[in-house]
Amino acid sequence: MDIQHLQFADRFDGISGSAIREIFKLLAVPGMISFAGGNPAASALPDKACAEIARELLLDKGKTLLQYGATEGYAPLRESLVPYLKDRFSFDCAPDEILPVTGSTQAMDLLCKALINPGDKVVIENPTFLGNMQCIKLYQAQLVPVDSDEDGIRVDELEEVFKKEHPKMLYVIPTFQNPTGRTLSLERRKKIAALASRYGVVVAEDDPYRDLRYEGSELPSIKSFDHEGWVAFMGSFSKVISPGLRVGFLCANKTLLRKCTIGKQSSDVHTANLNQAIVDTYLRRDLLMPHVREICQSYANQMNTMLGLLAKCGGVARYTRPQGGLFIFAELEKGMDAVKLLQTCVDSGVAYVPGTYFYAAGGHENTFRLNFSMSTLEQIQRGMEKLNQIFTANKQ
Numbered sequence: 572m573d574i575q576h577l578q579f580a581d582r583f584d585g586i587s588g589s590a591i592r593e594i595f596k597l598l599a600v601p602g603m604i605s606f607a608g609g610n611p612a613a614s615a616l617p618d619k620a621c622a623e624i625a626r627e628l629l630l631d632k633g634k635t636l637l638q639y640g641a642t643e644g645y646a647p648l649r650e651s652l653v654p655y656l657k658d659r660f661s662f663d664c665a666p667d668e669i670l671p672v673t674g675s676t677q678a679m680d681l682l683c684k685a686l687i688n689p690g691d692k693v694v695i696e697n698p699t700f701l702g703n704m705q706c707i708k709l710y711q712a713q714l715v716p717v718d719s720d721e722d723g724i725r726v727d728e729l730e731e732v733f734k735k736e737h738p739k740m741l742y743v744i745p746t747f748q749n750p751t752g753r754t755l756s757l758e759r760r761k762k763i764a765a766l767a768s769r770y771g772v773v774v775a776e777d778d779p780y781r782d783l784r785y786e787g788s789e790l791p792s793i794k795s796f797d798h799e800g801w802v803a804f805m806g807s808f809s810k811v812i813s814p815g816l817r818v819g820f821l822c823a824n825k826t827l828l829r830k831c832t833i834g835k836q837s838s839d840v841h842t843a844n845l846n847q848a849i850v851d852t853y854l855r856r857d858l859l860m861p862h863v864r865e866i867c868q869s870y871a872n873q874m875n876t877m878l879g880l881l882a883k884c885g886g887v888a889r890y891t892r893p894q895g896g897l898f899i900f901a902e903l904e905k906g907m908d909a910v911k912l913l914q915t916c917v918d919s920g921v922a923y924v925p926g927t928y929f930y931a932a933g934g935h936e937n938t939f940r941l942n943f944s945m946s947t948l949e950q951i952q953r954g955m956e957k958l959n960q961i962f963t964a965n966k967q
């Protein structure tokens with residue numbers, strides 16, 4: 572029989588793969604200035620420190636680390652995450668309420684595996700991170716988008732949606748959101764925790780950018796206001812140590828975490844022991860925050876340079892002014908189309924991600940996301956000049 576007749580699972584209906592990953596393929600051209608990704612700068616990856624730690628670990632505990640490990644995770648890492656979570660995210664969590672995962676992407680997958688039946692409703696911010704939107708769709712959930720403003724997701728609308736739609740889960744990125752760079756206000760964090768327990772909705776709180784703050788004051792996590800276990804917190808070391816290590820974690824109440832652990836058994840058995848041990852050592856030696864402070868200095872410069880140039884960029888109507896993270900979200904003047912203009916930009920050597928892909932129902936073709944972490948100040952200057960020329964020439 573012809574392989575063309577292969578019938579794929581219904582869950583793939585209407586799912587075409589990440590548009591961003593498709594854009595990345597266009598960018599493999601020498602000299603391309605990419606504002607499209609969300610990767611840390613090469614200079615922010617602590618390769619030498621990781622090499623030394625890995626060598627020590629393998630010489631000291633190689634026979635254990637190279638063996639199969641527990642699905643529940645590398646025990647020392649679960650322990651070292653406890654003070655880290657208290658210090659950075661302001662909540663108490665016991666080691667057995669923490670599951671190390673293969674990137675926080677896996678935390679989202681496991682939560683959906685544990686909770687979502689086809690047709691269940693999941694509330695998302697509009698716009699939101701494409702990768703996790705795709706994960707939710709693969710579990711055949713119905714997306715219920717709720718708009719956001721300067722202070723993050725609109726909680727007044729959220730309460731109405733909780734009342735009317737009875738969703739199973741809310742997916743929210745509270746700090747330096749992807750793609751907008753916005754941060755959820757303190758009041759809204761408290762309100763979301765209260766609404767979750769009032770209406771029985773699991774909140775998947777995804778906070779990988781929190782440590783990348785360049786100005787303003789830190790805010791406690793939504794989970795720190797959760798007294799009944801409705802908030803499942805997903806963290807990641809991808810943006811502050813290395814995305815290639817694929818180490819993240821999920822903190823949730825024990826019953827939910829147990830279901831996720833069972834789900835993980837058939838996903839990947841466990842997260843790579845060596846990678847968990849590298850992150851554990853990084854935390855135990857107090858290497859993380861000095862490293863974060865160092866990278867924040869250059870990211871802040873990069874962001875401010877880009878913001879300064881955006882202010883003078885033709886065709887740009889408005890843009891967010893984040894206090895941290897990796898992204899700025901911008902809007903072109905009415906009638907302009909960032910999807911159509913992308914090819915012209917790529918042909919002239921600069922790329923961004925059209926904002927439409929981050930919206931549950933598309934639209935918003937005049938929006939686009941810019942990343943600044945992967946470009947030098949000089950590349951930001953040149954790339955923004957190219958955008959200025961193209962946008963100015965295409966003003967309506």
Ligand SMILES: Cc1ncc(COP(=O)(O)O)c(C=O)c1O
Binds near residue numbers: 609673675749814819
């Ligand atoms: C909001 C958000 N969540 C999760 C992830 C993925 O993180 P990880 O590398 O830990 O899977 C990203 C990566 O870009 C992200 O922007």
